[in-house]
Amino acid sequence: MLNKNNILSLLLLFIPVSIAAHYLEWGSAVVFVTSCLAIVPLAAWMGTATEEIAVVVGPSIGGLLNATFGNATELIIALIALNAGLVSVVKATITGSIIGNLLLVMGFSMFLGGLRYKEQEFQSVVARVNASAMNLAVIAILLPTAMSATTPGIDESILQRLSVAVALILIIVYVLSLVFSMKTHSYLFDVGMAENEEEGETETEAASHKPNIFLWVGVLLVVTLLVALESELLVDTLEEATSQLGLTALFTGVILLPIVGNAAEHATAVTVAMKNKMDLSVSVAVGSSMQIALFVAPVLVIAGWFMGQPMDLNFNPFELVAVVVAVLIANSISSDGKSNWLEGILLLAAYAVLGLAFYFHPVVEGFV
Amino acid sequence: MLNKNNILSLLLLFIPVSIAAHYLEWGSAVVFVTSCLAIVPLAAWMGTATEEIAVVVGPSIGGLLNATFGNATELIIALIALNAGLVSVVKATITGSIIGNLLLVMGFSMFLGGLRYKEQEFQSVVARVNASAMNLAVIAILLPTAMSATTPGIDESILQRLSVAVALILIIVYVLSLVFSMKTHSYLFDVGMAENEEEGETETEAASHKPNIFLWVGVLLVVTLLVALESELLVDTLEEATSQLGLTALFTGVILLPIVGNAAEHATAVTVAMKNKMDLSVSVAVGSSMQIALFVAPVLVIAGWFMGQPMDLNFNPFELVAVVVAVLIANSISSDGKSNWLEGILLLAAYAVLGLAFYFHPVVEGFV
Amino acid sequence: MLNKNNILSLLLLFIPVSIAAHYLEWGSAVVFVTSCLAIVPLAAWMGTATEEIAVVVGPSIGGLLNATFGNATELIIALIALNAGLVSVVKATITGSIIGNLLLVMGFSMFLGGLRYKEQEFQSVVARVNASAMNLAVIAILLPTAMSATTPGIDESILQRLSVAVALILIIVYVLSLVFSMKTHSYLFDVGMAENEEEGETETEAASHKPNIFLWVGVLLVVTLLVALESELLVDTLEEATSQLGLTALFTGVILLPIVGNAAEHATAVTVAMKNKMDLSVSVAVGSSMQIALFVAPVLVIAGWFMGQPMDLNFNPFELVAVVVAVLIANSISSDGKSNWLEGILLLAAYAVLGLAFYFHPVVEGFV
DSSP: OOOHHHHHHHHTTHHHHHHHHHHTTOOHHHHHHHHHHHHHHHHHHHHHHHHHHHHHHOHHHHHHHHHHHTTHHHHHHHHHHHHTTOHHHHHHHHHHHHHIIIIIIHHHHHHHHHHHSSOEEOOOHHHHHHHHHHHHHHHHHHHHHHHHHHSTTOOHHHHHHHHHHHHHHHHHHHHHHHHIIIIITHHHHHHHHHHHHHHHTSSSOTTTOOOOHHHHHHHHHHHHHHHHHHHHHHHHHHHHHHHHTTOOHHHIIIIIHHHHHHHHHHHHHHHHHHTTOHHHHHHHHHHHHHHIIIIIHHHHHHHHHHHTOOOOSOOOHHHHHHHHHHHHHHHHHHTTSEEOHHHHHHHHHHHHHHHHHHHHOOOOTTOO | OOOHHHHHHHHTTHHHHHHHHHHTTOOHHHHHHHHHHHHHHHHHHHHHHHHHHHHHHOHHHHHHHHHHHTTHHHHHHHHHHHHTTOHHHHHHHHHHHHHIIIIIIHHHHHHHHHHHSSOEEOOOHHHHHHHHHHHHHHHHHHHHHHHHHHSTTOOHHHHHHHHHHHHHHHHHHHHHHHHIIIIITHHHHHHHHHHHHHHHTSSSOTTTOOOOHHHHHHHHHHHHHHHHHHHHHHHHHHHHHHHHTTOOHHHIIIIIHHHHHHHHHHHHHHHHHHTTOHHHHHHHHHHHHHHIIIIIHHHHHHHHHHHTOOOOSOOOHHHHHHHHHHHHHHHHHHTTSEEOHHHHHHHHHHHHHHHHHHHHOOOOTTOO | OOOHHHHHHHHTTHHHHHHHHHHTTOOHHHHHHHHHHHHHHHHHHHHHHHHHHHHHHOHHHHHHHHHHHTTHHHHHHHHHHHHTTOHHHHHHHHHHHHHIIIIIIHHHHHHHHHHHSSOEEOOOHHHHHHHHHHHHHHHHHHHHHHHHHHSTTOOHHHHHHHHHHHHHHHHHHHHHHHHIIIIITHHHHHHHHHHHHHHHTSSSOTTTOOOOHHHHHHHHHHHHHHHHHHHHHHHHHHHHHHHHTTOOHHHIIIIIHHHHHHHHHHHHHHHHHHTTOHHHHHHHHHHHHHHIIIIIHHHHHHHHHHHTOOOOSOOOHHHHHHHHHHHHHHHHHHTTSEEOHHHHHHHHHHHHHHHHHHHHOOOOTTOO
């Protein structure tokens, strides 16, 4: 049977293929698709390397590493796209990652987990705290959009300054949420950690496992470089390739790129859900959304400010609607701490409906 | 004392009266009001006939019958109005049915039930699953409106195609929710069913009750024909009568028609609430909203597409606001699984405020 | 150590200072700031006097007094501002009071309480009923705004009539909620009351405490007169002073005035939170928001109608966004009945983000 690891190993083949496609000029569409596929296993290796290093350096610095590199793939793609001036695509990727984690990842987890188990539970306090932090973060990054939508003719520079200020507040909240989870309330998070470790090493004794830190730091460096490299190929060909494929930049940013950047985490969340560890599965999905909104988005705003790119938090108004919808449905379904296959279907249907809406969404003038 | 059955029997007199009013040309207002009143007992008989047939054909096909004919009256009125080109009235009826079930029906149930019992409970998993499905469905049918509102100058044909695609997804979800409630998780719904049966036959033994299926199929056919007939009278006179009564088409569609179409279910929900069966009462209200959003609305969109009527899911933006408000308040009040008379008052007040807003809402150009 | 009572006593000095500043013409900014500071201890004394009188007249009339005078300071400031024609400032104060209670007061309570206690609980039914009533009220007072925003070119007189009708419904709901808390379900509120009393008199026996009613009625009269007086100074200098300080009227109304009017309650909520009485703390914050929305706002609409001022419930659309955001975050954080310091930080961060947005919000034409 094809399992997750085999598929990831096979996808590594797309690294040389995408590079060949670039130098041999096989066309934008080929380069774009192959570099997308090549990023999937690299993101998975980045996750593995971070976790192995975390085992060596201990929970404190390890937790910090996980918190910083957790969405590193998306961050690298977004920074390269930002540098290339694809501001709207970067914004779309932010909303798309939030929507994708809450609806697609959580939906598949609840659906596939629910096919095996009549009812699954995930009452953990972790999910609850993460959800509150995510709600705040999502609302905060959408406020400039709301202000722009309700105040016709507002000055761009006001939105940029407001966005930078909001970004700074969110990064402070992110740091405080790390203090909460690693220092003052770390005991709440022990269960999840334990399950997480168990996941990685069902065969060996966790205690006797001593990863070679130099090896894994090397792996992390190589993988990070390769992700950056492939992201360059992806970003360079994005506009031409997507227009050849009949897709808008909005659809690419909201639907396509987040699936590529999150594929490995998606697989993890679904796998643990099928082992009836819904606590961990929901934590991965909600935690990843939270990290996007509390850390990745603010970093991109501040990076854009330094790069001189007009990166603010003024999204397409329909992106605001989509994120609010995703948050409301995810809250409504997860608030009782129980799930079944139909609830998974409801989340997937919400994702499908939003995906359709973005597919049909007309290209608005001024949108790259 | 005037009980529910006596009132329904008396209202049957309006069938001949409305027909007489039509042929003897007593004026649009008289025909409109009498046909409205005539539909109320017919809707009740349609419900009774469906339930009796369901007893004979068994829970599976019976459940399917209930799921299909549960909102048959509203569907028939809407189809006839749609055929007559009253697209905006049909849309208004959809939002009005959702609002009416969540606020008016649930409000009266909680208020009148709460006058008898200090605190009532309805922690059933059924209410929870229904609420999640309804949240999804409501959001899905409002997405085209949100897209239209946030994208000035969007092409009508895009909204129509998006609406049809959303409708198809919702019908798939509806079928899957029937699989959930009748096959994979039917045990969750047994309690509700049992209470429901008990309701109908407090005197006789449920086991010994064997309805005559031919009789009830005959009743169902006759009643369906009469509903259609009365709906024709109602739709024909709607525009003239409401303008004579000083009402806008929007107010008629959102407030008046849903009360007529749902009167029988309203009575049921309130009656069982007063018997302290809040589980069933809330299930009726929330389940009916869910059915409107997951089944009736999609069917109308697809029917409109075949009829060549411009029926899409692009509502008046204020209808969107009203439905979102109704869903949020209903969720806020029902989420703890307890109710008291003040919570009923809060729901009724919300309905009154929305009703006032629709009453004062100016006639917008282009609205039939 | 500087405790709450010492600070309040010191602030009383600003009463003569503000009056001197007015007569000696020390400038608008000085009068404005000193009258703001003078109102803080007066509001606290008004609260104390009301509670002492309530002890004498018994729970029924006492509860009524508390319910009416609970936000008397804000009401007096708003009425004087309304009479001076500062309609937009009055509206901004309403939204600002709701936001401030839900985010700033509850945020500080949860944060400072959470620094002392790992996890605090507040599962009381009172918080739940208040939250539902507040949700309704907030939605109701925002409906005219939603109608105005979704219906371009709507007539002002329609919004005014709708606002008055909504105000009347809300006042009825307010009266019914008093019947609920004082008559039919008073037992639910006994715990909160008991804690409240205990708060005031940890040293003496509550039973043996007999306040002199004539003394306290006198205090209440004098304090009310002084509040009115200081409010006149505040309102007279508001426009000139705030423009000198570089603030917009919107920011002053939404952020500054509610802090002044609510300072005493803020102190109470935080103090009891630090004594681990989160039930009471949350009740104060949510209850005060509820009172603003169910009582103060409707009274102001009706008063404006009598004064001939164009006071309706048509707010700045971004105010609507801010209030909805505040309600959603407060619901999300309080719905589980538990709190910790990070949740306090999340509420404060939300308040900071909204405050920034209002600070950056451009002055819209037509806004006084």
